[in-house]
Amino acid sequence: MGILEKIQQIELEMSRTQKNKATEYHLGLLKGKLAKLKRELLEPAAGGSSGGGQGFEVSKTGDARVSLIGFPSVGKSSFLSKITKTKSEVASYAFTTLTSVPGVLEYQGAEIQIVDLPGIIHGASDGKGRGRQVVATAKTSDLILMVLDATKGKNQRAILEKELENVGIRLNKPKPNIYFKVKTTGGVKLLFTSPPKNLDEKLITAILRDYRIHNADVLIRDENVTVDDFIDIINDSHISYINCLYVYNKIDAVSLEEVDRIAREPQTIVMSCEMDLGLDDVVEEIWYQLNLLKLYTKRRGVSVNFSDPMVVRNGSTIEQVCDSIHKDFKHGFKYALVWGSSTKHNPQKCGLGHVVNDEDVVSIIAK
Numbered sequence: 004m005g006i007l008e009k010i011q012q013i014e015l016e017m018s019r020t021q022k023n024k025a026t027e028y029h030l031g032l033l034k035g036k037l038a039k040l041k042r043e044l045l046e047p048a049a050g051g052s053s054g055g056g057q058g059f060e061v062s063k064t065g066d067a068r069v070s071l072i073g074f075p076s077v078g079k080s081s082f083l084s085k086i087t088k089t090k091s092e093v094a095s096y097a098f099t100t101l102t103s104v105p106g107v108l109e110y111q112g113a114e115i116q117i118v119d120l121p122g123i124i125h126g127a128s129d130g131k132g133r134g135r136q137v138v139a140t141a142k143t144s145d146l147i148l149m150v151l152d153a154t155k156g157k158n159q160r161a162i163l164e165k166e167l168e169n170v171g172i173r174l175n176k177p178k179p180n181i182y183f184k185v186k187t188t189g190g191v192k193l194l195f196t197s198p199p200k201n202l203d204e205k206l207i208t209a210i211l212r213d214y215r216i217h218n219a220d221v222l223i224r225d226e227n228v229t230v231d232d233f234i235d236i237i238n239d240s241h242i243s244y245i246n247c248l249y250v251y252n253k254i255d256a257v258s259l260e261e262v263d264r265i266a267r268e269p270q271t272i273v274m275s276c277e278m279d280l281g282l283d284d285v286v287e288e289i290w291y292q293l294n295l296l297k298l299y300t301k302r303r304g305v306s307v308n309f310s311d312p313m314v315v316r317n318g319s320t321i322e323q324v325c326d327s328i329h330k331d332f333k334h335g336f337k338y339a340l341v342w343g344s345s346t347k348h349n350p351q352k353c354g355l356g357h358v359v360n361d362e363d364v365v366s367i368i369a370k
């Protein structure tokens with residue numbers, strides 16, 4: 004039996020099983036098996052080809068990557084052509100986007116790569132070569148922009164969410180607070196800060212046994228974790244936790260009441276590419292969600308270059324700043340001089356561990 008049939012069989016069994024206290028254990032085991040099969044489907048078989056097919060690989064350039072996901076004809080190409088310099092073809096018929104044309108959005112001195120994933124990733128979860136690469140691209144994004152058609156029903160969003168869920172992408176959800184480490188001896192050791200409400204030791208051990216893990220440390224730091232969270236942690240290398248912004252296009256074609264209703268949903272923003280409405284707000288929200296900050300660099304004896312900021316992730320240290328200049332840069336590091344809101348006095352002499360703030364000026368002094 005192929006992996007797909009095995010997946011179908013388990014899904015069928017799960018849908019037939021009633022959810023209650025008595026079946027919890029059985030369902031938990033099935034979920035574990037299902038996650039393992041889905042992972043196998045998306046991971047290239049050892050020694051096999053990487054899937055072949057037409058290449059869909061987009062190298063990551065710029066300061067961040069945003070992936071657009073949406074059904075055909077929702078307006079992804081129109082949106083891209085409005086906010087980026089790269090044009091992609093707009094046509095009034097479905098499936099105009101055949102290959103991904105990454106566009107670059109320039110904002111606040113940052114270069115944000117915007118990738119239009121072909122069609123929806125529908126079918127990608129069946130593990131075909133090209134689909135696999137689309138999934139890999141989606142997984143390396145810093146933000147997913149789900150483009151939806153305001154004139155269509157609610158299920159477009161649910162279908163896409165399910166697709167992403169199936170390929171191991173978790174939207175707007177932090178990584179579960181579980182420490183998990185496979186060991187070579189000692190059996191399974193379960194520790195928790197307070198007893199998890201929805202998960203017990205018997206189920207944890209049984210799932211681990213299914214994964215042929217007989218020795219491991221499991222530390223649960225959140226009493227609300229679920230069996231799904233635990234399975235995600237075991238399959239950690241396959242799971243990506245990514246923020247998602249829901250963007251509803253074509254608001255010119257629905258009533259004001261409907262626009263108002265949609266706009267109030269969490270993580271949601273509305274626009275009309277055709278009427279040029281809300282596009283600036285979408286770009287601003289992308290910037291906000293990416294959580295980036297700007298730094299200005301200063302060379303000794305030269306004044307600060309305010310026209311060409313450097314962009315790093317919020318919470319970055321001087322070490323990460325060095326790494327984004329060049330991977331070997333920190334080896335010659337002596338100290339940094341920092342001016343701005345992250346320091347007590349200006350300039351302040353800082354080490355590699357210093358955390359920078361937005362609009363700081365940084366001067367790296369080499370040995």
Ligand SMILES: Nc1nc2c(ncn2[C@@H]2O[C@H](COP(=O)(O)OP(=O)(O)OP(=O)(O)O)[C@@H](O)[C@H]2O)c(=O)[nH]1
Pocket residue numbers: 073074075076077078079080081082092093094095096097098099100122252253254255256274275276277278
């Ligand atoms: N009413 C209205 N129509 C729009 C809007 N934005 C795009 N459209 C129309 O929707 C159709 C599809 O737009 P595209 O930008 O090609 O959509 P797409 O999502 O890139 O489509 P695929 O390439 O098929 O994936 C075109 O006929 C556009 O003119 C909008 O804001 N309002």
